[in-house]
Amino acid sequence: MDTRTADNADCALLSPGDCLPLARVLIVDDHPFFLFGITAILEQENLAREVATVASVADAVDDLRSRPETSLVLLDLTLQGEAGLSLFSELEQIGLPVSVVVISSREDEASVRAARSAGAVGFLPKSAGRRSLVRMVQRVSNGLLFYPSLPFPSLSPEHLTPRQLEVLTLLADGLPNKRICQALDLTEHTVKTHLKAIFTHLDVHNRTECVAQARALGLL
Template identity: 60%
Template sequence: MIATTLGSGAPSVMPSTGWLFEQVLLVDDHALFAQGLAVIIQQESLANKVVIVPSVEAATDSLVHRRGFDLVLLDLTLDGEAGLSLFARLSGHDGVPPVVIISSSDDECTVRAARAAGARGFLAKSASRAALVRMMRAVGQGQGYFPGGVTPLDADVPLTPRQLDVLSLLAQGFPNKRISQSLDLTEHTVKTHLKAIFTHLAVHNRTECVNKARRLGWL
């Protein structure tokens, strides 16, 4: 049985046996979708408990103070807030479980941005039930799960993980202010990262930067 209230009320699913995950945190502000997804997770015996929260702030509080989660399923857009900002909020905290993005937007740039931010996997909201099961089983086995064509980032890329985050959001057309909000950085820090990226790529503007990064396989 699933509770109907989102947030700290912690809707949960409690099937009987054979769990893949003990406790999953589902971060989504669309109640019907979230509850429907929790039902499927229950029916497929993928998790003993699914806790639903509607915001990055609530997710951060749950992960930092409650702990005990084995997996996070994270929507990218939460009432105007960028879901990827969760990675910045959890930076420096130990014991953070793998995060999989569940999004209605599944274009290549979005998928790569999620991967660069640190997501373990990505699943479109339009995906089938079977795809959900495959994704959760893959992540449960310590593997990544991304749509075809998204390959691991090249270890020789001369950018820091944070610079890759900035580059990926830049490729989505985010202005500096939105990049700073998504990554919990100051605009000055974003500009510093962009200057370093431009220097590495020997480019002079954002369009040249994105185009060259794609040619090099950095995006």
């Protein structure tokens, strides 16, 4: 999944806030008071034109199927009777590109890393304040990751070969492997080898996380 919707595909080139308000934000949480509070902040800060709420992964999938223009999902880790991270596999199966930020009362490093590995573009503890929420939405709306509690490796373009940078650029443009092969006149095996090396360099696990991490590090 790409980290951005088609409507804000150029936003990573802009300053924080230039892509706001988001067209639509979906909150997946089963705590009414939390839903009320975060909805109010998103509306008061003009971060989203529309905010919707659901209480389960199944309802979230149904909502996103009917409203694919959704720009951002705010997902609780622990929902009644199910794990919030299961949403990522559901989105992968239906091929729906939408950015997801995990918002949880759990703040341990294992939970944060689990969210990142699943494909979340950010993690915000529920104990965070209003400013942190605003800053998070500003960053992810510009195609950047939001993991303030995790150290990221200090990387530069020199850590990737020129060919790997070409593959990374085409990956960020949304090209599938076959199109990358055609553009660079490479075999599919070679492209997969380059992608594996890029993922290792950036310490990521999927294409969505790779593109978001590369932008956050200034490689794109």
